[in-house]
Amino acid sequence: MSDVKREFVQLLANYGHIGFTFAAAIVIGLAGGIYLDQKIFDGRTAPWFTFIGLAFGIAAGYKSLFEIIWRNRESHKKSDNED
């Protein structure tokens, strides 16, 4: 595989799945919060755990977004030092 094509695939894999990961993190956080509210505490604590779960989900989404940026920056630094 040529270098341009390899870089294209790597960029596609790194950034192409961030949309799905972001959405999935928010859905998991929200679903966990709703589950805690409705099933474990029988709706007595609603809507607090839902909001907390949602906040954690959004934070996790941003965390996976930043993780990709940091990893990319590190690999750029590494390749800059090599050059």
Add this chain to the structure above:
Amino acid sequence: MEHPILFISIILEKLGLPIPHGPVGHTFIEQLCAPYMTYTWFVMAFLLFVAKLTLGNLEMVPGKGQNFWELVIGGMDSFFAENMGREMTDKLFPMIATFGLYIAVANLIGLIPGFMSPTASINTTLALTIIVWITHHIIGFRAHGWNYYKHFIGPVWWLIPLLLPIELISNFARLISLSIRLFGNIMAKETLLAILFMLAGAFFAPLPIMILGVLVSLVQAMVFVLLTVVYFSQAQEHAH
């Protein structure tokens, strides 16, 4: 939506085996004869057969078939080694390369009339993803022992209540995003092709989508493989 003609299902029906009419069957035999299962077996048989045909007798001066496989396997090998190191590549190459070849072939056969992609079913993609997900945790445990939990608690102790749920959620999000992305892309391709065939098949309307389908199939297989490699190498790395 009713599927187009699937010839393995028709053959099995003629043989008297029960074919499920919903997405999954009720009895065990019906579940085994569901289209995504039979086409998974077909892809496996196809890969075994082609490998046997082209690599049956290895030669020093490779012929056409052996040359092709040497290109594919050599390319994948150097690609993995670049991303996760030589040692891990030697250990995990059979698994990841099998996943890559299986997903690529499974995506591509959906473009031929009479076949469907096994990866257009969430069961197949979720099974693949769960294997990858569990394997990356096993790799982490084997590399770090019980210190592997440090990957999930962040740098300082008073941030644990904040960072532990975030790390756990983003780890589980990998499970969902990896499976749903492959499933969604391939199912969208299959559904779009079926609808275009139904609407304007006589005017070759599905042809442009088929060209895009070849691209999507190969790219999705590569993306799955690359993300698997990235997760494995992240589990191997030291906690930051």
